[in-house]
Amino acid sequence: MKFRLLAGLTLSAFMFTIAAPSSYADTTPSPSPTSTPLTALEQYKLELEIFKDQMSEREQVRKDITKEFMVKVASANSTAKIAMRTAKTADSKSAILAQQKTAVALAAAIRDTAISNMGPAPVEPVKPSKPEPLKSSKAEPSKSESAKPTKSESAKPTKSESAKPEPSKSAETTTVKKTKSPKASPTPTS
Secondary structure (H helix, E strand, O other), X not given: OHHHHHHHHHHHHHHHHHHHHHHOOOOOOOOOOOOOOOOHHHHXXXXXXXXXXXXXXXXXXXXXXXXXXXXXXXXXXHHHHHHHHHOOOHHHHHHHHHHHHHHHHHHHHHHHHHHHHOOOOOOOOOOOOOOOOOOOOOOOOOHHHHOOOOHHHHOOOOHHHHHOOOOXXXXXXXXXXXXXXXXXXXXXXX
C-alpha cells in the first residue's frame, strides 16, 4: 500500500510539473513581431538586394538560352560538315549550305523569341537623396550686426597710398615692349 501511495504521489507530482509551464505563462509579454517602418535607405537596400537577385536569375536564364542556341548552331554546323564530305556536285553543296543557314536562322529566331518572352529587365531602384540638414534655430543676425564692416573695408589707406594719384592707362602713355618669345614662329625676312 505504501508503494502504491508513493507511486501515486510521484505520478501526480510529475503530471503537475509537466503541465505547470503551460499553465503558468510568463507574465511579461514578448513584443509581437510587428513591422516597423523602414527608413528610405533601408528600403533602398532591400529593393537593391531584390533587384540583384532578379538580375542574377535573369542572367542565368539568358545564359541557358544562349547555351541552347550554341548547341543548335554547333549541331547544324556539324551536320553540314558531314554532309559536305559526301556531296559531289555544286548543287548538292549549295543545298547543304542553304540548310545550314536555315537551321542557324531558326535557332536565332528561337533564341530571340525566348529572350523577348523573358519580359522587360527589372528596374534598378533609385538611391534616396540625402536629407537636407535642418536649419538651426538661431535667429538671423539683425541689420546692425550684419552691417559691421569687414576687415578689408575697415582698413584705412595710409598717407602714401592716398597721396599718390592712380596712373592713367590711356593708349598714349602706355608703351608696349616688343620682345621675341622663344615659342613665337620666326617671321620671314624679305
